[in-house]
Amino acid sequence: MNLYKIAKSVVALIFYPLYRIKVIGKENVPNKGPVIICSNHISNLDPPVVGITSPRDISFMAKDELFEKPFIGWLLSNIQAFPVKRGMSDRNALRKGLATLKDGHTLGLFPEGTRSKTGELGEPLSGAGFFALRSDAVIVPCAIIGTYQPLKQLKVVYGQPIPMEELRTSKATAKETADVIMSEIKKLIDFNK
Template identity: 55%
Template sequence: MGIYQFGQMVCRVFLSSFYKVEIVGEENIPKEGGVVLCSNHISNLDPPLLGAYLQRPIHYMAKQELFEKPILKGLLPKLGAFPVRRGMSDKQALRTAIQYLKDGEILGLFPEGTRSKDGKLGKGLSGAGFFALRSKATVIPCAIVGPYQKFKVVKMVYGKPIDFETYREQKIGAEEATSIIMSEIQKLIDEHS
């Protein structure tokens, strides 16, 4: 068992000890090929929740500052995370993410860029749209429906893939692509709240 799988097991045990985790739509995640998995962001527990229950590993962008902490800088890459400098265009992080998608991996994104303070879906940043348009990856919207309260249900809902082929042909911009993704996430939240 590798570190990623061990981390998944630890996360599953922790999460199921405190919450009733309900997974909906797992069949919407392709078994292979690049996937851009876009989710709302309501808690620090969202990345472990997303990664704990999927068979395939997820790669996340994590803020550069985390990689400067002694224990985390060695551990985070083994858990699928790679650094991004927030507040600026980080070309290396963009290249790394595109390469993961080309290699048929899953890229986990929180398009809002930060946790929601009130639990409502905020405006998405153009990064999610950029990856959806620049890669041939399958784009899956995901909604985490909480709140995280002890022994209450936390739902993780994977939506159907968004067909981005047409949007690529129409040459829409990254911002518009992100809006489409955010709209699909909002539909999932509304449907499962």
């Protein structure tokens, strides 16, 4: 059993009862092939929550400063996370993300790029659109609904894959594509509140 599986089991054991996590739409995540799971970002706990509720193992980008901290850096590297320099185009992170998808794995992204201080959806950056357009991945929107208060229910909703053919053939920009992804996340939040 690798560290990812161990960490996932331990976190699930704590988080499921603590936040009364309810998962909806897990069947919308394909069993194989490249997948990008795009979620809203309301807390630092979002990556582990998406990680434990997804039926697939996920590689997340994490801000590069975290990799400089001895234990956290080691842990992140061993649970399939990889560093990204925020506020600039990080070619290494882009290459790593595309390679993850090319190998048929799952990439977890938070299109807003940073967590929302208010809980409201923010403007998406173009990164999610870049990966969606440059890969053959299935794009699955995900909504985290709740406040991370102990014993208050937290919902994690996986929506149906977003049709990408039209965006890919019409040469949509990365930002336009990210906007479409965010609008699908918003629909999940509005419908499941």
